[in-house]
Amino acid sequence: MRLSAMGDVAMTVPVLRALVNQYPELKITVISRPFFQPFFKDIPNLHFFAFDEKERHKGVLGLWRLFQDLKRLQIDAFADLHNVLRSKVVRSLFALSGKKVSFVDKGRAEKKALTRAENKNFRPLTTMFERHQLVFESLGFPIDLSRPQFPPKAAIENRELATIVAQSQKLIGIAPFAQYDSKVYPQDLMQEVINTLAANENYTIFLFGGGLKEKEQLQQLVGDKKNVVNMAGKVPFKTELDLIRNLDVMLSMDSGNAHIAAMLGVPVVTLWGATHPYAGFLPFNQTLDNALVSDRNQYPQLPTSVYGNKKVAGYENAMRTILPEQVVARIVEILKT
DSSP states (O other): OBOOSHHHHHHHHHHHHHHHHHOTTOOEEEEEOGGGGGGGTTOTTEEEEEOOTTTTTOHHHHHHHHHHHHHTTTOSEEEESSOSHHHHHHHHHHHHTTOEEEEOOOOHHHHHHHHOSSSOOOSOOOOHHHHHHHHHHHTTOOOOOSSOOOOOOOOOOOHHHHHHHHTOSEEEEEEOOOSSGGGSOOHHHHHHHHHHHHTSTTEEEEEOOOSHHHHHHHHHHHTTOTTEEEOTTTSOHHHHHHHHHTOSEEEEESSHHHHHHHHTTOOEEEEESSSOGGGTTOOTTOOGGGEEEOOTTTOTTOOOOSSSOOOOTTOTTGGGGSOHHHHHHHHHHHHHO
16 A cells, blocks of 8 residues: 555554454555654554655656565555555556555545535535545455554653653643644744643643744744743654653644544644645544634635645634634643543
């Protein structure tokens, strides 16, 4: 199976975990970028195949090499959970060689109807997890996702970080960024959320992000608060995943971090601007109560985009309708239960 973006990859993990638990005789090979290998480390009978997009598997010839490399693994069926040009080429080669193939239907027409400005069809669409289920069902492996299993809390190898975790009563993660601005909660409102939560000395708050600009923004959010920790660039990705496994709750935008926390069994509060959980990207095993959406009475065209890449004039402040006290209240409620 071929996987690419962080959120896309993370959303497959609960489905694959259920697949191998319910069909222990199966051997699974996941094809993705090397960066994502830690996502799958706890899944038995799963082999990770690193896709070398820069050299060996680059271009059309590279995809032929990828096909040849995979053939040596004696693969019986090919599940395309990404359904883009490169994965279509590889799955077509497997189909031509007589192997059974199946691919995910992303429901593009339904999503277009959900996000169009006029005659909007505002209803919950099939989730990506259900779409992945259908792929494996068509290959003869129906999956039950109603009783998910998650990995236990991980030991943290970084001593300083392990000490902070051990001495904290409640651990809160906050990932305040997303790929597109239309999905990012305004920084002044996020500052209010962090200030309010940090006033409780029993809470330790970890801020997640990457890159120099995000690191600087996170440091502004930290300020002089002793129980708020900027994690940007501090530890390797594997250690960051181990930390997330220890969280009591994660606050995230509609972004990859939400799906990472959810795949590890962490309760996730998500904030939605131009996008909406009805498009099928509500994190795994989360309820709509945990998804705080912008006010559609004030902004009736919402959702205006599936991925947040479409800007609509006059909708720049939509996320300001999600009040900081709402966000804090939902997080505190989760921590109580």
